[in-house]
Amino acid sequence: MIKKTLYFGNPAYLSLRNKQMVIRLPEVECQKELPEIIKKESVRTVPIEDIGVVVLDSQKITITQGLLAALLDNTTAVITCNSQRMPTGMLLPLQGNKVQNERFRSQLDASLPLKKQLWQQTVKQKIENQARMLQLYASDHARNLKRMAADTKSGDPDNYEAQAAAYYWRNIFPNNTEFLRDPEGEPPNNLLNYGYAILRAVIARSLVASGLLPISGIHHHNRYNDYCLADDIMEPYRPFVDRAVIETMRKMPITENLTTDLKREMLSIPVIDVKIAGKRSPLMIAAGQTTASLAKCFRGELRKISYPILE
Numbered sequence: 649m650i651k652k653t654l655y656f657g658n659p660a661y662l663s664l665r666n667k668q669m670v671i672r673l674p675e676v677e678c679q680k681e682l683p684e685i686i687k688k689e690s691v692r693t694v695p696i697e698d699i700g701v702v703v704l705d706s707q708k709i710t711i712t713q714g715l716l717a718a719l720l721d722n723t724t725a726v727i728t729c730n731s732q733r734m735p736t737g738m739l740l741p742l743q744g745n746k747v748q749n750e751r752f753r754s755q756l757d758a759s760l761p762l763k764k765q766l767w768q769q770t771v772k773q774k775i776e777n778q779a780r781m782l783q784l785y786a787s788d789h790a791r792n793l794k795r796m797a798a799d800t801k802s803g804d805p806d807n808y809e810a811q812a813a814a815y816y817w818r819n820i821f822p823n824n825t826e827f828l829r830d831p832e833g834e835p836p837n838n839l840l841n842y843g844y845a846i847l848r849a850v851i852a853r854s855l856v857a858s859g860l861l862p863i864s865g866i867h868h869h870n871r872y873n874d875y876c877l878a879d880d881i882m883e884p885y886r887p888f889v890d891r892a893v894i895e896t897m898r899k900m901p902i903t904e905n906l907t908t909d910l911k912r913e914m915l916s917i918p919v920i921d922v923k924i925a926g927k928r929s930p931l932m933i934a935a936g937q938t939t940a941s942l943a944k945c946f947r948g949e950l951r952k953i954s955y956p957i958l959e
Contacts, residue, residue, distance in 0.1 A: 650700075650918075650919060650930050650932060650933065651698065651699060651700025651701070651724075651918070651932055652694065652698050652699050652700060652701075653700060653701040653702075653703070653846070653915050653916075653918050653919075654669075654694065654699060654701070654702045654703065655703045655705060655911065655912070655915050656671075656702070656703065656704055656705060656706060656709055657705045657706055657733075657908055657911070658673070658675070658706055658708075659673070659674050659675060659706055659708035659709065660672065660673060660674070660706070660708075660709050660710070661673075661674060661710050662709065662710065662711040662712065662715055663711075663712045663714070663715055664696075664712060664714040664715040664718050665693070667695065667696050667697070667718070668693040668694060668695055668696065669693065669694045669695075669696060669699065669715060669718075669719075670691065670692075670693050671691065671692040671693070671694070672690070672691050673690055674708075696718050696719065696722050696724075697722060699719065699722065699724050700724060700725070700850070700853065700918060700932055701724065701725045701726075701727065701846070701849050701850065701853070701918060702719060702724060702725070702726045702727065703727045703729065703735070703846075703915070704726065704727065704728050704729060705729040705733050705911070706729075707731060716739070719739075720739065720740070720741040720742075721741065723740075723741055723853055723856055723857045724853070725738055725739070725740055725849040725850070725852060725853040726738065726739040726740075727845065727846075727849050733905075733906065734838070734841065734842065734845075734906075735841075735842065735845035735846075735849075738848070738849055738852065738875075740852055740853065740856050740862065741856055750859075751858070751859035751860060751943055751946070751947070752859070752860075752861055754943075754946040754947045755860055755861055755864060755943075755946045756861070756864060758866075758946050761802070762945070762946075763803075763866040763867070764802040764803030765802050765951075766866045766942070766945060766953060767802075767803055767804060767866050767867045767880070768800055768801060768802045768803060768804060769952060769953050769955070770866070770867070770880060770881070770883050770884060770953065770955070771797075771800050771804045771808060771809045771883070772797050772800045773884040773955040773957075774809065774812075774883040774884040774886065774887070775793050775796050775797040775800065775808065775809070775812045776793075776794070776797045776957070776958075777884055777886075777887040777888075777956075777957070777958040778793055778812060778813075778816045778887050779793035779794045779797065780887070780957075780958040780959070781816070781820060781887045781890055781891060781958065782816065782819055782820060784891070785820060785821075785822070785894055786819045786820055786822050789815075789819040792815055793812050793815065793816065796808040796811060796812045797812075809883070813829070817829040820890065820894075821894075834904075835902040835903065835904060836893050836897060836902045838902070838904065838906055839893050839896065839902050839906060839910060839914065840889065840890070840893055842906060842910075842911060842914050843889035843892060843893055843914040843917055844882070844886065844889055846889075846914055846915065846917045846918070847882050847885055847886070847888075847889050847917055847931075848875060848878050848879070848882055850917070850918050850931065850932050850935050851878045851881050851882040851885065851935050851938075851939070852875050852878040853935075854932075854935040854936045854938065854939040855877055855878060855881065855939045855942075857936060857939070858936070858939040858940050858942070858943045859943060860877060860939060860942065860943055860946075861877065862874065862875045862876070862877050862878045863875065863876055863877065864876065864877055865877045865879065865880045866880050867880050868880050881938060881939065881942065881953075884955045884956065885931070885935070885955075885956065887958050888917070888920055888922060888931060888956070888958060889914075889917060891958070892913065892914065892916070892917060892920065893914075895913075896910065896913040896914075899913075917931060918930065918931055918932040919931065919932065922934045922956040922957075922958075923956060923957050923958075923959055924937055924938070924954060924955070924956040924957070925937065925954050931956070934956050937954050938953060938954055938955055938956075940954075941953050941954040
């Protein structure tokens with residue numbers, strides 16, 4: 649079942665009742681002149697089991713501990729935003745799989761050669777998806793990336809991942825040849841940041857559900873990063889976010905302060921249609937297939953991670 653992504657950008661009271669998230673709006677409840685029946689009708693409920701991601705994008709949201717516990721028990725990723733309304737933190741459950749200890753051990757005991765092979769697969773698929781993006785939006789610039797993907801070796805010793813990224817960002821926006829991919833840079837960097845934050849939450853949630861540790865990566869090893877494995881596994885998925893950003897740019901201008909409409913476009917990322925293992929699937933479901941295949945690679949049951957192909 650496709651899980652819902654819930655976005656809260658205005659003041660709200662969020663609580664738990666009968667395994668349902670209860671959503672109350674203080675702006676409605678504080679209106680004394682409104683009839684009680686209207687106030688009651690403004691209350692909404694959502695089954696906890698239907699929720700995959702929650703984005704808290706207001707400094708005036710009140711959420712109960714009972715609801716937080718229920719969301720985490722359901723392996724829901726809860727994203728918090730700062731005063732600039734950009735994602736700044738994420739909550740995930742400590743336990744998301746019945747055989748978690750066993751899978752933790754197989755992940756932590758993975759050999760260096762295995763990790764290098766898994767990173768090779770990850771880099772190749774990312775570059776191949778980037779090449780397809782250039783075919784779609786920049787026509788004549790895909791050949792170099794296809795060569796890099798084909799030449800990527802175990803562990804990516806030639807650092808084709810970085811070389812491909814530099815080439816990709818120079819060419820993906822034909823009408824903006826001076827674009828520089830910088831998290832602190834000018835738009836559409838801010839929209840890319842927002843989309844990647846949603847993607848990261850989806851991947852981290854799937855890793856936990858598959859019984860894996862998001863903190864222990866196959867390539868990323870930043871001591872200050874609690875989601876190294878999520879940052880590894882999301883790499884081939886990034887071009888899907890890039891495509892969503894480009895399509896959004898065709899519909900509306902990207903402002904420095906992201907509007908609700910712009911954020912709404914990025915909140916559709918979990919249900920983007922992707923092709924994985926020869927079949928079409930929503931991105932959130934595909935992420936679960938990817939992380940499940942990764943867990944099997946750690947256990948020696950598979951030799952290849954299942955990643956989506958951008959068409």
